């Protein structure tokens with residue numbers, strides 16, 4: 001029995017809302033839900049009553065941590081919204097949302113324009129080819145400046161952004177917006193929480209300016225659209241519908257970014273923003289095909305939306321829900337799926353049953369019988385599926401392009417108070433790392449100490465808080481430390497020979513391995529180049545495994561060794577004494593023996609840091625950055641403030657917030673994101689090795 005879809009594909013919009021922290025994403029989303037009738041009371045995020053930020057930590061701290069999916073209806077369209085966090089520590093949430101979205105609203109604070117995290121998410125959205133419209137929010141705030149904000153889109157992002165509206169007034173006197181396409185003004189009634197407004201002719205005092213801006217808009221559209229260009233040059237009439245259609249085409253092609261104005265907090269401009277979502281952002285039918293490949297043949301397949309195709313979806317988020325258990329958020333690309341059906345997890349090559357399907361509304365949910373192409377929903381019952389897995393028709397398995405998961409750069413040790421707490425901790429780590437792939441844990445086999453790693457101090461802080469509250473773990477937590485890595489910088493070869501003869505059956509493994517530095521981020525690669533069976537085939541996987549295990553424990557100071565190629569090219573075996581275990585040990589010895597000639601170094605995370613401060617503090621701030629082994633990358637003016645861009649090792653950034661605050665009397669702010677790993681200077685490398693007790697020196701057997 002087939003169900004029918006409620007909204008045609010062409011009337012579906014999957015959008016994200018993204019911005020710098022505190023620009024007003026959550027407030028904007030709240031208002032959207034209010035005006036689309038999904039909620040009946042406006043919850044202010046600063047009062048801790050937001051509908052979207054429902055985790056205790058989100059409500060207490062007034063920030064968004066997990067991205068929540070919700071759905072709303074506007075003018076016959078279904079709009080699925082993902083609210084994404086602004087803080088860089090939760091970048092994975094932004095990343096996974098972008099992967100599954102068709103379009104986005106970029107929210108700016110009208111006083112600041114484009115800010116560092118706006119730049120980050122903008123670039124991520126460009127990587128994923130996500131069309132965007134821009135909402136210049138907080139037009140009511142002191143210092144709000146619409147034109148300045150538009151200019152920052154050009155200057156800082158190089159974006160071809162153009163206003164399709166003009167604000168009427170600013171700060172206290174912000175009253176509404178002029179639609180430059182219709183040439184009408186929307187003036188709000190202050191007392192009606194934004195539910196009432198009058199659409200009137202453009203007030204006389206704004207008319208001339210509005211006309212000038214409209215001409216600029218038409219010219220900007222003509223630059224990216226041949227039809228409009230032709231009409232413009234011929235002096236033909238361009239209808240409003242034609243203009244909108246051209247803006248839509250150019251927006252979807254990432255050639256144009258329409259800019260709107262409003263104040264979510266003062267309930268102004270949100271309805272027009274919804275109109276713009278419908279008018280300019282793509283439906284699943286309008287986006288470029290999604291990349292996938294056949295797991296058997298490796299052949300590339302392009303997926304275009306449609307219900308009459310075989311089912312293919314991407315699991316983009318796992319959440320543990322206190323009431324229904326494990327929720328798997330999915331984006332359906334093609335086909336449809338009824339609850340109770342089986343799907344193939346093509347990534348893991350296992351079959352799974354989807355017990356129930358839910359439409360999510362922040363923390364509420366509605367059971368639905370079936371999902372269709374273009375939908376975003378949550379599935380219950382998938383046990384083996386994790387973030388980034390492909391779920392497809394069992395008869396047509398496909399692997400969909402997944403998401404990039406960044407490496408965690410910061411870690412803390414965690415020591416459970418009792419045996420019982422250790423079990424709770426293990427359970428918490430398993431559940432939380434399923435939810436968040438940038439949260440990882442490892443136990444040092446020698447000390448038994450557990451280290452949890454994440455994207456930043458705030459990230460780990462929240463995770464530890466969740467372990468305590470949701471999983472009742474009682475534990476001592478260490479100070480945050482840098483998640484260093486180790487690597488080789490020179491090509492070298494080494495032998496690993498493991499021979500034991502102690503009565504009865506002995507042990508024998510012998511290998512020669514060539515190690516070559518691999519590109520940063522390329523990981524570990526193993527090559528079997530044995531000829532003539534000098535190492536029998538059955539022991540070769542053990543050699544690879546032995547190397548992997550030894551690399552995980554590092555060779556200098558106990559940090560994982562990464563980005564190395566290993567070629568097994570010679571060795572020997574013993575008819576009776578050889579075993580997999582002996583070859584594993586031999587491989588780990590070869591790794592150790594390679595260290596003196598392999599140019600082993602410790603890698604440290606280098607952060608991209610942006611500091612904004614009044615000019616008078618510039619000298620002091622530069623001095624601080626230099627003193628922290630930072631490299632100044634550039635400097636610019638932002639309004640009447642100065643901005644310094646720099647690369648600084650993460651190890652030097654602990655406590656920087658306090659230093660900056662006292663140096664600038666609280667007027668400087670900074671943001672940082674992980675940029676790359678780089679070798680630590682020799683003196684620092686030695687310090688780290690000393691602090692960690694060093695590693696065993698090379699030995700032979």
Ligand SMILES: Nc1nc2c(ncn2[C@@H]2O[C@H](COP(=O)(O)OP(=O)(O)OP(=O)(O)O)[C@@H](O)[C@H]2O)c(=O)[nH]1
Pocket residue numbers: 019020021022023024025026027028044045046062063064065084085086087137138139140141262263264265266
């Ligand atoms: N003056 C003014 N304040 C606003 C407006 N929109 C939001 N705010 C306030 O700005 C603060 C941040 O708003 P949020 O909606 O939580 O911002 P966010 O971007 O979701 O923040 P994160 O989720 O933490 O990244 C809150 O105190 C809001 O009340 C606006 O239009 N005008």
